[in-house]
Amino acid sequence: MSPRLPGIIDDWLSGRGWQLRTHQLGMLEAAEAGEHALLVAATGAGKTLAGFLPSIADLIDNPSEGLHTLYISPLKALAVDVQRNLLTPIEEMGLEIRVETRSGDTPYNRKMRQRTKPPQMLLTTPESLSLLLSYPDSIDLFANIKTIIIDEVHAFAKEKRGDLLNLAMARLQRISPGLRRVGLSATISDPDAYRAWLAPYGDIDAVSLVKGEPGAPADLSILIPEERVPWSGHSGRYAAGQVLDLIEEHEASIIFCNTRSLCELIFQDLWSANDKQLPIGVHHGSLSREARRKVELAMADGRLRGLVATASLDMGLDWGNVDLVAQMGAPKGSSRLLQRVGRANHRLNEPSKGMIVPGNRFEYLEARACLDAIADGELDPEDFRPGALDVLAQHVMGIACAGPFESEALLDEVRSAAPYSGLTDEMWERILHLNSTGGYALKAYDKYKRLVEDSPGKWRIARPAVAKQHRLNAGVIVDNVMMDVRFRNGRKIGKVEEGFGSTLTIGDAFYFSGISLEVEGFKDADIIVRASKKNGQIVSYGGQRMSMSTHLAQRVRNFLADRSQWSRFPDDVREWLDVQSQRSRLPEPHELLVETFPHEGRHFMVAYSFDGWNAHQSLGMLVTKRMEQAGLKPLNWVANDYALAISSIEPVTDPQALFSPDILEEEFVTWVEESHLLKRAFREVAVIGGLVDRQQPGQRKTGRQVSFSTDLIYDVLKRYEPDHLLLKAAWDDARARMTELGRLVRLVDRAADTMVHVEASRVTPMAVPLMVVIGREQAPGAAADEAVLVAAEEALIDAAMSLD
Numbered sequence: 001m002s003p004r005l006p007g008i009i010d011d012w013l014s015g016r017g018w019q020l021r022t023h024q025l026g027m028l029e030a031a032e033a034g035e036h037a038l039l040v041a042a043t044g045a046g047k048t049l050a051g052f053l054p055s056i057a058d059l060i061d062n063p064s065e066g067l068h069t070l071y072i073s074p075l076k077a078l079a080v081d082v083q084r085n086l087l088t089p090i091e092e093m094g095l096e097i098r099v100e101t102r103s104g105d106t107p108y109n110r111k112m113r114q115r116t117k118p119p120q121m122l123l124t125t126p127e128s129l130s131l132l133l134s135y136p137d138s139i140d141l142f143a144n145i146k147t148i149i150i151d152e153v154h155a156f157a158k159e160k161r162g163d164l165l166n167l168a169m170a171r172l173q174r175i176s177p178g179l180r181r182v183g184l185s186a187t188i189s190d191p192d193a194y195r196a197w198l199a200p201y202g203d204i205d206a207v208s209l210v211k212g213e214p215g216a217p218a219d220l221s222i223l224i225p226e227e228r229v230p231w232s233g234h235s236g237r238y239a240a241g242q243v244l245d246l247i248e249e250h251e252a253s254i255i256f257c258n259t260r261s262l263c264e265l266i267f268q269d270l271w272s273a274n275d276k277q278l279p280i281g282v283h284h285g286s287l288s289r290e291a292r293r294k295v296e297l298a299m300a301d302g303r304l305r306g307l308v309a310t311a312s313l314d315m316g317l318d319w320g321n322v323d324l325v326a327q328m329g330a331p332k333g334s335s336r337l338l339q340r341v342g343r344a345n346h347r348l349n350e351p352s353k354g355m356i357v358p359g360n361r362f363e364y365l366e367a368r369a370c371l372d373a374i375a376d377g378e379l380d381p382e383d384f385r386p387g388a389l390d391v392l393a394q395h396v397m398g399i400a401c402a403g404p405f406e407s408e409a410l411l412d413e414v415r416s417a418a419p420y421s422g423l424t425d426e427m428w429e430r431i432l433h434l435n436s437t438g439g440y441a442l443k444a445y446d447k448y449k450r451l452v453e454d455s456p457g458k459w460r461i462a463r464p465a466v467a468k469q470h471r472l473n474a475g476v477i478v479d480n481v482m483m484d485v486r487f488r489n490g491r492k493i494g495k496v497e498e499g500f501g502s503t504l505t506i507g508d509a510f511y512f513s514g515i516s517l518e519v520e521g522f523k524d525a526d527i528i529v530r531a532s533k534k535n536g537q538i539v540s541y542g543g544q545r546m547s548m549s550t551h552l553a554q555r556v557r558n559f560l561a562d563r564s565q566w567s568r569f570p571d572d573v574r575e576w577l578d579v580q581s582q583r584s585r586l587p588e589p590h591e592l593l594v595e596t597f598p599h600e601g602r603h604f605m606v607a608y609s610f611d612g613w614n615a616h617q618s619l620g621m622l623v624t625k626r627m628e629q630a631g632l633k634p635l636n637w638v639a640n641d642y643a644l645a646i647s648s649i650e651p652v653t654d655p656q657a658l659f660s661p662d663i664l665e666e667e668f669v670t671w672v673e674e675s676h677l678l679k680r681a682f683r684e685v686a687v688i689g690g691l692v693d694r695q696q697p698g699q700r701k702t703g704r705q706v707s708f709s710t711d712l713i714y715d716v717l718k719r720y721e722p723d724h725l726l727l728k729a730a731w732d733d734a735r736a737r738m739t740e741l742g743r744l745v746r747l748v749d750r751a752a753d754t755m756v757h758v759e760a761s762r763v764t765p766m767a768v769p770l771m772v773v774i775g776r777e778q779a780p781g782a783a784a785d786e787a788v789l790v791a792a793e794e795a796l797i798d799a800a801m802s803l804d
Contacts, residue, residue: 003028006060009053009513012093024050026210027182028057031147035210036181038153038195040188041212043342043352047184048085050210051149052121056090058146059097059120067118067141070148070172072165074155086121091223097121102128102526105289115141116741125154126165127475127496133171134398134471142175150198152692153183154335157197158384160476160688163391167195171399173200174413181207186342187335189379202418216351218341220374221324222367223357226573231797233774234640236328240269243326243357247306250353252299253324254309256340258332260284260548266269266328267308267514280306282514286482287494330363330531332641333549334373335380362642366548368568369555380549383742387419389729390689391476393431397690398474400435400451401467404460407432430725432459438691439723444714450690462695473693478684484526485512493517493529501527509534522676523682547612548641550743557589557610557644579801580765582759592751594655595767597760602635602643603651606767607659609750615743616644622667623658630657638773645770659751664744671735682730683710689726709719765800772796 003025005013013019030037031054042046054067060804090097098119099804102111104127104503115120115137123480124132132138148169156162173179183198195207223239223246230238235257246745247253247270255270257263267282274280278649281304283296296303302321322343332336341354356367373379392414399405411428415418436459438448450470452462461467483501484494493513504510507519510531518532548556559565566574580586587593593608609616616639624646627634633649652658672678692709718723735741758764 002098003032003287006057008060008093008095009057012089020053020609021050021213022106023212024053025212026208028054029050030054030208030210031180034178034180036207037210038191038198038207039212040185040191041210041341042215043186045186045215046211047186047211048090048151049184050212051151051184051724052086054301055121055147055149056095056097060095063096064120064144066120067146068120068144068146069122070129071121071123072129072148072150072156073123074125074152074161083403094302099123102132104128113236126161126168127477129168130164130395130398131471131474133168134401134467134474136403138402139175142172145172145176145179147180147182148172149182149184151184153198154185154188157194158382160388160391162197163387163417163419164395164476166387167392167395167414167420167478170200170413170417173416184756187339188382189590189733190382193382193384199418199419201416202421207657213603218338218374219351219353220337220341220371221355222364222371223355224570229358229570230360232360232361232769232791234329234359235265236359237266237269239357240266240273244270244273244278246324246326246355246690247280248276250305250324252302252304252321253306253326254340254343255306255326255328256331257308257310257328258287259731262309262328263308263310264511264514268511270306270308271514279303280303280308281562282308283309285310286496287513288492290492291494322354325352327354327356329357329359330366330548330641331356331370331502332366332546333380333552334370336546337370338374338379339594361576362640362769364569364573365559366552367555369552369559372555373551378551381551386422388685388688388732389427389431389725390685392420392423392474393434393689393725394470394474396431397435397450397461397466397470400459400461401470401676404454404458407457407459414641422743434689434725439717439724439726440720441717441724448691465585467615469693472692474526476688478687482525485517486526486528488520488528496527547614547743548610551608553612553641554589557587557756560586563643565798575801576765579803582803583800584760584764585756587756590750591657591754591756592747593756593758595758595760595764596655596763597762597767598651599763599771601672602649604645604647604763604767605652605655605658605772606643606645606764606770607751608766609617609747610642611747614616615747616640618668618741618744619747620644620646621671622663625667625671626658626663627652636774638770640770640773643770644769645774647774655757656751657756659755660754661748664748672731678730678734679711679714682714682726685726685729685733686710686713689729691726763796763800768797768800 005028019029023039024046027037027039027050033153039047039050041050052069052071059068066369087099090099098108099121100114100119100123102114102122102124115132115135118141132141136209150156150165156165169181181198183194185194188194191209192204195204195209196202198208223242225239226242255266257266259748263284265284267280270280281298283292283295297309299307323342323532325343327337327340331340337354337356341352341447356370358367396410407428411423414428415423432451435455436449436451442448449462450466451459455457482495482497484495484707487493498511504519504527506519506521508660509516511517516534517529518534519527520530521528560577566577569577577586585593595606597604620637620639623644624634624637627646627648631650632652635647635649637646645699687694687710691713711762721727755803
């Protein structure tokens, strides 16, 4: 039996000749049964309406004041499109339902009013929700809440923001036991894992799985260069002219890049080739909100033909006129590509059109693997991990700010949040101890005494100022140290990382927001600039590069061993693999191929593991240290997603010894502790866990001040309390997130049993992409003659491909 819809909604649908889709009816049925629900439906399938429809229907049947539905978005900009998709039906039906947004950008007076007279529907972020729960009046505010809708749930669940959100849901469920949890996503490979994440106490059966119609398969292809598939690079810059032709052929295109630096670089390449003056723009997270909003509106109004963007546009925007998505460089995952291609053609019964522009020959194989995975319905694997301890420490302080709590009751509530279901009594006591003393080494300082135990098991904040300080500093997004970029009149353009900004001097020029900016001066943490005609450098950003997903890596390994697949590849890619098989070897999927060969008076070792850039970066550090100890005199190393190459003065004759499993027990620990890796991780957990404040009333600390404070505390704890809770949290971050330790462990394990060592007489075809990078890195400065570098590359390629 179909769920009953209020007549107003029936009339509205009929007036448009619409019928609800199966998954929209499924969401209504789950609501009528009082069940939590996870909706997995393609972009363009009406997920927003499906999520909100039960709330709209309930408010029609049972009009009420007060907060009824929370909508949680991963985007601070709280999607104008969501407001439109929600407000349009409400206005056209003439319903008296108030919808408002709340984020860090919401004016203070509106925030105050929302707590005393809230709308029926509030669109917000995990951070803003957590702050609302820190006020004593949160019990009244959320007493009658009926539904929480989590959009793009895949963007939250496996990260610290997801930990914070799940803890907030646990608190909401305690305040309003009848609360329904609803998750929405288009790209999930393991729905049951998300059902467990969504459910109270991980009770998967409490969450209904609602699946949308599959929709038309995406129209996906790989752009083949006009000349040859490049040997090196990872950007697809060579294809700027071809991409510009594609922009001209389509009504509106989004050109996705994997990094902000590449985004600016590709925009400059396109602009230089843009003889026909097609209107194109640039969009990434370091630009000011005003700059991003300007190009978003221009795109929505049809005034832009192309927009070069990063993950800042992966979610939340619905532009019906976009009919092409191009991915510059390999997408690194099938789910990511589908998410991005879903930005094109938001109509379920028409295919979205996407094209990958591979940066090199390995990336061509990865692009082909990605398209095959999508055709087979294989999405990126879901990698859930236990909840972060620094996030839990922050949440406990937020609950204490709302009022005193009983330790046992709060522990049960925390364990009802899936990421913390395995939290031990001992770890819980350590969380309370952290918030009440700062830890053994810091207990002499009053500033760390934020919690007080009034009677056994009953806790409160130590003083009223603690609550104000907590709310100023709450949140789990810890930015890199940034500098504002401004014109002399004060207008802000965006931010660059301090590491880049500190390299600039007056008169230097750099490309940002698509224009060349000349540095006029510096004021506090601001870079004062003016528009310039100078050729500028491209802004560089730190941060972690995306790594190729494990299932794409396995498909690439399979391609190398299965010649029957090669007929689908371009001629030059086929020839590359064929000569490799004759000159050296193509590894079987389970093997680790290690090649050694001399080149220009040095010796090289290249290991082809396909385990991703981050794991290879870590391995490069560890192996070169081991080579130093063995007297092999390593010189340098480079890594990409596919391989690691190390040069040395002495030849490597026994690579097996360099990859032995004890490298993770000895060199790894020493390297992490001696490098800045652990200090950077500690900076983040110290800020999130509340040991270091980012802001004081009336002022915000500079990034340098925060770094200085965290470094001091780190040194004290490492010396006097090495088992401190936040040092443990920093280690967890450093191992699991920054070095992709799981892949590193599997790589080393595989090396122990499956390593195949080939001693070649000279460079091999598969080594060329890495050797080119080494050659360019050793070129004498930025003024090196490009023609000389190209000639060196050609000589390298000739040597690798020659069968003599």
